[in-house]
Each structure stands twice: as C-alpha cells, then as structure tokens.
Amino acid sequence: MPHEIALGEVYIPPLLLVVIIAYALASFAFFIAGKLGLYRFIAFPVIAELCLMVIFVNAISKYITIF
Known part of the structure; x- marks a missing residue:
C-alpha cells in the first residue's frame, strides 16, 4: 500500500506528486504541439489536455511502484 511522503511535518500523498508530474x-507536450503547429487540429484543447494528463497519471502510477 502506498504511504505518504513526509517533508518535515507535512505529509504529501503520492497521488498528488503523480498528478503534478503528469x-x-x-503541458510540455502541448507546448511542443503548439510549436509544431499541431495545436490547430485539436477541437477542444482544454479537454484534450485533461485527457492527456489522465493518461500520464495512469501510466506513471502503473509503472512506478513507489507511487
């Protein structure tokens, strides 16, 4: 079972760190897509970024056993 990460007296849940990394x-992926001109092919950029973030959260939490 995942445990909290202690920074001093503050306990941080591992999922919070995964969400921040995702x-x-x-954001970096959409920055690169904007530089390459691929951003214009996305109908709803906010929803696409949220979906990509959920995919990254799933991938990070699945393949990193600490989290």
Whole structure:
C-alpha cells in the first residue's frame, strides 16, 4: 500500500506528486504541439489536455511502484 511522503511535518500523498508530474508532462507536450503547429487540429484543447494528463497519471502510477 502506498504511504505518504513526509517533508518535515507535512505529509504529501503520492497521488498528488503523480498528478503534478503528469500536469508538467501534459503541458510540455502541448507546448511542443503548439510549436509544431499541431495545436490547430485539436477541437477542444482544454479537454484534450485533461485527457492527456489522465493518461500520464495512469501510466506513471502503473509503472512506478513507489507511487
């Protein structure tokens, strides 16, 4: 079972760290897509970024056993 990560007296749930990493990866992916001009092919960019973030959360939490 996953356990909390302690930073001093503050306990951080592992899922919060996974979501932060996934958000950074999704933002970076959309930044690259914007630079390459692929952003214009996406009808709803906010929903697409949210879906990509959920995919990254699933992939990170599945393949990293610490989280």
